[in-house]
Amino acid sequence: MKEFKLFSYIRKYRALIVLSSLLMGALFYSYFSRKQTYTASAIIQYMNPEAVDGLAPDGTEIDVTEIYSVEVMTKVFERLGLSYDGNNIDAIRANVRVEAIQSKEEATAQEALNEKGELAEEKPTMYLVSYTVGSQDVRNAGAFSQQILKAMLNAYVETYAENHVNSAVPLYSVEGLYERDYDYIEMAEILDTAVARALDQLSYRTDAGFRSADTGYTFADLRREFALLDEISVPDAYAYILGNQVTKDQDVLISKYEDRIKNAVLKNDKSEAQWRGIDEIIAAYVEMMRGSLNTDFTHEYILGDVYDEYFGTGEDRKRADETTEYDSLMNHFVSERTAFESTLIDIAYDQYILEVYSGNVGMDDGVSIEVVEDPKEAPDLQNNAGDTDDGEKEPTDEAGEPVSDPETNDPVTDDLETDDPETDDPETDDTQGTVTFIPDTVVREKIVSSQESQDTALQMLTELADRVDFLYQTAIATNQEYNRYTGAENIGIMTDTVLTPAMNLLVYAMLAVALFGVVGCVLAIVVGRTFEIFDYYIFMDRKLNIANRMGCDRYIAKYSKVILPSDFVCVSIKMTEIEEKNRRYGREVCDKMMADFCRILREVFSSDRAFLANNGLGQFIVFLEASDREQAHAYIEEIGNRSASYNKEHECKIAYTCGISVSGKSKIYEIRKLMIDSIKKASRPALRRIS
Numbered sequence: 001m002k003e004f005k006l007f008s009y010i011r012k013y014r015a016l017i018v019l020s021s022l023l024m025g026a027l028f029y030s031y032f033s034r035k036q037t038y039t040a041s042a043i044i045q046y047m048n049p050e051a052v053d054g055l056a057p058d059g060t061e062i063d064v065t066e067i068y069s070v071e072v073m074t075k076v077f078e079r080l081g082l083s084y085d086g087n088n089i090d091a092i093r094a095n096v097r098v099e100a101i102q103s104k105e106e107a108t109a110q111e112a113l114n115e116k117g118e119l120a121e122e123k124p125t126m127y128l129v130s131y132t133v134g135s136q137d138v139r140n141a142g143a144f145s146q147q148i149l150k151a152m153l154n155a156y157v158e159t160y161a162e163n164h165v166n167s168a169v170p171l172y173s174v175e176g177l178y179e180r181d182y183d184y185i186e187m188a189e190i191l192d193t194a195v196a197r198a199l200d201q202l203s204y205r206t207d208a209g210f211r212s213a214d215t216g217y218t219f220a221d222l223r224r225e226f227a228l229l230d231e232i233s234v235p236d237a238y239a240y241i242l243g244n245q246v247t248k249d250q251d252v253l254i255s256k257y258e259d260r261i262k263n264a265v266l267k268n269d270k271s272e273a274q275w276r277g278i279d280e281i282i283a284a285y286v287e288m289m290r291g292s293l294n295t296d297f298t299h300e301y302i303l304g305d306v307y308d309e310y311f312g313t314g315e316d317r318k319r320a321d322e323t324t325e326y327d328s329l330m331n332h333f334v335s336e337r338t339a340f341e342s343t344l345i346d347i348a349y350d351q352y353i354l355e356v357y358s359g360n361v362g363m364d365d366g367v368s369i370e371v372v373e374d375p376k377e378a379p380d381l382q383n384n385a386g387d388t389d390d391g392e393k394e395p396t397d398e399a400g401e402p403v404s405d406p407e408t409n410d411p412v413t414d415d416l417e418t419d420d421p422e423t424d425d426p427e428t429d430d431t432q433g434t435v436t437f438i439p440d441t442v443v444r445e446k447i448v449s450s451q452e453s454q455d456t457a458l459q460m461l462t463e464l465a466d467r468v469d470f471l472y473q474t475a476i477a478t479n480q481e482y483n484r485y486t487g488a489e490n491i492g493i494m495t496d497t498v499l500t501p502a503m504n505l506l507v508y509a510m511l512a513v514a515l516f517g518v519v520g521c522v523l524a525i526v527v528g529r530t531f532e533i534f535d536y537y538i539f540m541d542r543k544l545n546i547a548n549r550m551g552c553d554r555y556i557a558k559y560s561k562v563i564l565p566s567d568f569v570c571v572s573i574k575m576t577e578i579e580e581k582n583r584r585y586g587r588e589v590c591d592k593m594m595a596d597f598c599r600i601l602r603e604v605f606s607s608d609r610a611f612l613a614n615n616g617l618g619q620f621i622v623f624l625e626a627s628d629r630e631q632a633h634a635y636i637e638e639i640g641n642r643s644a645s646y647n648k649e650h651e652c653k654i655a656y657t658c659g660i661s662v663s664g665k666s667k668i669y670e671i672r673k674l675m676i677d678s679i680k681k682a683s684r685p686a687l688r689r690i691s
Helices: 008-012 014-034 049-053 062-069 072-080 089-094 102-118 139-164 182-203 221-241 250-291 298-307 325-358 451-490 503-540 548-560 578-585 587-604 631-647 671-682
Strands: 035-046 094-098 126-132 491-493 498-501 568-575 610-616 619-624 656-662
Touching: 008 014, 008 503, 008 631, 014 503, 035 139, 049 062, 049 089, 062 072, 062 094, 062 139, 072 139, 089 094, 126 139, 126 298, 139 451, 139 498, 182 250, 182 451, 221 451, 250 325, 498 578, 503 548, 548 610, 548 631, 548 671, 568 587, 568 631, 568 671, 578 587, 587 619, 587 631, 619 631, 631 656, 656 671
Parallel strands: none
Antiparallel strands: 035 126, 035 491, 035 498, 094 126, 568 619, 568 656, 610 619
């Protein structure tokens, strides 16, 4: 059996070991890359002075769950262009973690307070925000997690400012102005409302030092622009439309305003019932207080003592509710009465529009409504289409036309009857403080607007709408940038987004390659040695320690189907006088001589390109790859020298003949024929014998 040489097996199978190790490393990398998760992390800090007490700038408690709220994640989806079909917003929120960061000193102090059963006075202001996503969930999970976290923190900073520092600008949009069939006066009203609302909303923005880098506007600039529209453009539009009685359809327009007045009257009837009921309760409350004869108190007794009451003890006590039941009633009364009076103004405006588009009043004429403290003193507004400002009304004939004085051709007026507040009974008079509108009494003059006036009105409204929409979008963008600015002042993103994979796949892949390399080496040694053992018992002559006849046949079969190269050599060595030496010296001595000769052959033909085999009793075959006749003769010469040295020391001498056949020289390119040719040459008497 061959000598056990550890690294020979590794060298023999090194290509297979390297290939299998790389393959297993690649398989490991591919498998676990699908199981890989990536965590993007960043540190934020609440920087407002109240943050140490756990409070936001508006005094509310800081809630870190707002970082991944639905409001914030909706903005993230919009800014990243994510679809709700391919991404689950709840799944993303579930993978967000927010952890407070404390120094060792703070953690130690917290533990000490916890042992005493106390709470820390200062709240943490720094938090670690992280988002984790797996490769099986999305493609390029590492970049996706970083994008989500960055967008989420930016959206949270802006949302935090909107909710706790500076609210958004809920202005009216005029995008749908042309989608519905509005008349020109209605379009002017919509634009007027949008401008008024914008001025009201922008009045709360007082940061004069902030100028948007995107729009170039300050809030003062925007207020000034909207004020110019309110003072110039909107009145101009009203003046042209009403002055020229511009309308798309007179009948439709009048019908709309008649419905508006009817609805307003119904609304006021409800409001009146509400505030009258509250007024009765307040009166009853006052009457009961007077009847109690408990008048020895002042306002400090009623409110002051209540305001000084506290719930709780020590620093945790809180003020009681300072609003009394009487205060609530008064607030409710004022609210209902204000709505009532506001609706009266709306009714007067709608009535004026009806008068204009009925042809009964010019733009410069006026219709006024008197607002009084006591509804019983209000004038009767029923059928007020013919009322005049001086308290007189125009008498009409049976057809409803005004009656004129035949001498002056002026309308004849009758004195308007008024109610005497001292004699009227409010319980029996159901019309006090109400407005009733009967549209059938309005005398209409047919109005058809010219195309030129309509085009001019539409152009004025379009220019006004475009300007309002531009300022609206500018205000939104300016306020959003301001929220980012104020949000950054109150929330600092202390670090850049750091991406951390759960597993270092490259390191693990290299470890897998190394591990499988070691395993491959062990397998190579085991397999190589196993094959050697198998070959030794099956294909080796154990006495001579060279390949036996079966081993020689296996080698020949390996080359039997190929054409030999021209430098392939076969050497045949035939030991002579074996039987005679067996009789003279004995089998053991002769076998030892043959074994020694085989040892010489193994030493001479030790090259990896030489194959030595026992092809019969005393006959040995040597195949040499990439050799020639000269090198073969050199081998034979060396064998002769060593055999001669051996014969000087041993009684049983080595004697043999040999034959050399080179494929290119002999023109034989089949291994069996080449071996037969060398055997024939070894058996010729003319060859020199070595003994």
